[in-house]
Amino acid sequence: MRTTVGIIGGGPAGLLLARLLHRTGIDCVVLESRTRSYVEQRQRAGMLEQGTVDALRECGAAGRLDAEGLIHQGIELRFDRERHHIDFPWLTGGRTVTIYAQTEIVKDLVALQLAEGPPLLFGAEALAIEKPESGSPVVRFLHEGREQTLSCDYVVGCEGSHGVAAEAFPAEVGRIYAHEYPYSWLGILADVPPSCEELIYARGPGGFALHSMRSPSVSRLYLQVPNGSDVRDWPDERIWDALDARFAIDGDWRLARGPITSKSVTRMRSSVHEPMRYGRLFLAGDAAHIVPPTGAKGLNLAVSDVRVLARGFAELHRTGSTELLDRYSELCLARVWQATRFSYDMTRMLHAQPDGDAFEHRMQLARLRRITASRPAAAELAANYTGLPLAL
Ligand code: FAD
Ligand code: DHB
Numbered sequence: 001m002r003t004t005v006g007i008i009g010g011g012p013a014g015l016l017l018a019r020l021l022h023r024t025g026i027d028c029v030v031l032e033s034r035t036r037s038y039v040e041q042r043q044r045a046g047m048l049e050q051g052t053v054d055a056l057r058e059c060g061a062a063g064r065l066d067a068e069g070l071i072h073q074g075i076e077l078r079f080d081r082e083r084h085h086i087d088f089p090w091l092t093g094g095r096t097v098t099i100y101a102q103t104e105i106v107k108d109l110v111a112l113q114l115a116e117g118p119p120l121l122f123g124a125e126a127l128a129i130e131k132p133e134s135g136s137p138v139v140r141f142l143h144e145g146r147e148q149t150l151s152c153d154y155v156v157g158c159e160g161s162h163g164v165a166a167e168a169f170p171a172e173v174g175r176i177y178a179h180e181y182p183y184s185w186l187g188i189l190a191d192v193p194p195s196c197e198e199l200i201y202a203r204g205p206g207g208f209a210l211h212s213m214r215s216p217s218v219s220r221l222y223l224q225v226p227n228g229s230d231v232r233d234w235p236d237e238r239i240w241d242a243l244d245a246r247f248a249i250d251g252d253w254r255l256a257r258g259p260i261t262s263k264s265v266t267r268m269r270s271s272v273h274e275p276m277r278y279g280r281l282f283l284a285g286d287a288a289h290i291v292p293p294t295g296a297k298g299l300n301l302a303v304s305d306v307r308v309l310a311r312g313f314a315e316l317h318r319t320g321s322t323e324l325l326d327r328y329s330e331l332c333l334a335r336v337w338q339a340t341r342f343s344y345d346m347t348r349m350l351h352a353q354p355d356g357d358a359f360e361h362r363m364q365l366a367r368l369r370r371i372t373a374s375r376p377a378a379a380e381l382a383a384n385y386t387g388l389p390l391a392l
Contacts, residue, residue: 003029003118005313006139006152008126009159010039012102013285013302015109017156018118019059020310026317028118029150031141033125033159036110043189043262045102046212046220047199047296049387052303053098061108069100070213075385077368078202081250084372085198091375091382099199101214102299129155129168133279153280156309158302160286161271169278181268181292181347182354183207186225186234192258194219201294203364204246207352208294211247211255219258222293224351231263239263268292268347270340275329276305282328284309289336294350295343295385304390305332311392331391342384 005021007014010032021028032039053069056062073096074087088095113120124143131137132155139150157165166174185208194213202209207224214220223242225234240257247255271290276283285302312325349367353360371377 001029001148002151003027004153006137006150006155007031008129008139008155008157008163008165009285009287010034010110010120010122011158011160011285011302012105012109012299013287013306014156014158015106015113015120016055016059016061016303017158017284017306017310018113018120019061019109020055020306021313022116022118023059024310024314024317026313030113030118030120031124031126031139031143031150032120032122034122036122040103040107040110042106043101043103043187043264045293045296045299046099046214047300048098048100049300050095050097051307051387051390052300055303055307056105056108059112061105061112064104064108065098065100068104068215069098072097072099072198074382075198076196076200077372078200078204078247078249079365079368081248083200083249083251083253086371086378086382088382088386091379092386095382095386097386099213126159126164128164129157129281132168132281135280137280154282154313155280156282156284157287158284158306161290163283163287165281165283165287166273168281169273173275173278175274176271177274178271179269179344181270181351182227183224183268183351184227184229185222185266185268185293186229186231186239187220187222187262187264187266188239188260189214189262190219190221190258190260191217192219192256193217195254195256200247201346201350202246203350203352203368204248206242206246208350209243209246210294211243219256225265226354227267229265231265234263236260266293268294268351270344272333272336272340274333276332277325277329282309288332289340291340291343292347293343294346295339297339297343300387301336301339304335307390308332308392334391335388338384338388
């Protein structure tokens with residue numbers, strides 16, 4: 001099999017890149033190791049920056065997003081039994097964010113891809129990328145029980161963390177900067193209307209909690225838990241009790257409980273792979289960088305990477321110039337490091353240290369007080385949360 005751009009991974013990064021390339025007449029093939037139903041069910045992100053919404057609109061994948069996405073004007077910060085509204089339009093000159101689940105984005109992109117092309121192969125696992133430094137890299141992959149090859153002009157690794165694409169970088173070229181956090185998140189979906197109109201980020205007794213939502217009747221909540229936690233140790237009552245304690249404020253607010261339909265534990269970590277390009281091989285999305293989800297940046301970064309890449313391939317196709325593709329790593333990494341810093345700061349500000357360091361806790365409260373008392377401090381949070389501009 002032969003194509004112009006071989007894309008490894010049918011998550012949001014790979015699927016969106018395929019749509020954007022298709023629009024400019026560039027052919028590509030997407031290899032996805034899992035089944036369609038698996039990728040459509042995998043519970044993850046929910047908060048979209050405006051640039052992410054714009055990119056989905058640009059490739060005709062925003063019909064349902066425009067009808068069902070919830071536009072949010074801000075978030076709430078909770079600590080010391082108080083609630084504080086952070087007003088995004090007021091702080092950023094009119095910007096907002098949209099709540100629409102990653103599962104739904106993937107469903108929308110998969111449906112378009114299967115209806116209009118280019119090819120998307122499920123159950124196709126990339127095994128290795130050969131000759132990435134040459135003019136014709138090759139992806140070896142396993143599909144329908146047979147090993148096959150995809151010859152490409154370019155290869156883009158969009159296969160999430162621990163991928164084969166980063167492994168194709170020679171050791172002396174690639175470097176990973178990584179950081180592990182000493183806590184995890186227990187995420188749940190519950191069939192109960194959200195108890196809030198906007199997302200709540202809480203630093204409560206025992207640590208962090210986040211109240212998000214999927215629809216007017218489905219809530220999405222997250223709870224800081226120790227590393228190594230097992231969902232079997234978290235029966236429903238224990239989860240609701242911990243959430244209740246962490247969201248508690250003085251005043252008449254109550255967290256509504258309902259049947260929990262999904263539970264999973266995620267570790268918090270940061271990592272950045274530099275550079276994001278080697279020869280004709282590019283890394284995009286989680287294949288290049290991971291952020292802890294506290295800043296809601298992972299999916300948004302994946303989308304901004306592929307927007308830069310799609311623009312670069314379009315320029316090459318139209319004019320023969322590789323100028324933008326040559327600047328891909330530099331352009332993306334500037335934004336990636338800012339999102340990594342923001343995610344790190346949000347995570348450190350809102351989670352309890354496992355050793356219960358009282359000084360650290362006082363520092364967190366002082367940071368939160370500053371954000372809720374000073375317009376420039378709140379504006380800095382709002383600018384990062386709603387998304388820094390894409391330098392294109
Ligand atoms: P993935 O979604 O991981 O997709 C990679 C795809 O490649 C997968 O489908 C995988 O099956 C496939 N694959 C893997 N290996 C191979 C192979 N060898 N061959 C072929 N295919 C392969 N981000 C936000 O922006 N906002 C949020 O609110 C947010 N909340 C989050 C909450 C949680 C609990 C978690 C865990 C993450 C959250 N994120 C959030 C992060 C976001 O989900 C990820 O950054 C996003 O999924 C990255 O997309 P991707 O396409 O790069 O990678
Ligand atoms: C969601 C997840 C996040 O990590 C976040 O910061 C905001 C929202 C969500 O799943 O809705």
